[in-house]
Amino acid sequence: MSAPKIQHFILVFDRHAGHLLDQLDFGTNAKKALGKYEELEREHRENAFMDIVLVGSDSIDTVKITHANYFDGSAKDMYAEVLRISAG
Template identity: 50%
Template sequence: MTQIKHFLLVFDHARAELLDVQEFGSDGRLAMQTYAEKEREHLKSGDSIEIVLIGSDSLDTVRLTHANYFDGTVAVSKYFAGI
């Protein structure tokens, strides 16, 4: 069985840009702690930053399952939500 690895994505909707990808390996505790810290940091600032924590077998899989963060389409998808 493949061990789940943890990946933290930091996406800026205003810039339509993935700012950071952090890999935590199997350290779920550190991943959750970092996620919570980033959420608090950006919640207070009121900016357009989205923090996403994903469990997967590899970063390649995350790039496939969450491609919209890597190719920028997540930034425009909110405009089509009401259609």
């Protein structure tokens, strides 16, 4: 039995708004995923509140577990606490 092929996903998360703006699926095309990742990083480089995350996994369901904070709203709370502590 062969191992599942790695799927590539990009998550675009706005920490200020506290929600996922986009979830892109590139299947097994790592080159296309990396190109889009670089494009999005350039596009948002001036916005410190944007997370552009390129993830390799067996499925989006696994990504929703391993990167749950981007899907369940907990990232907003985490970043608010970091800002509160750093301002203090």
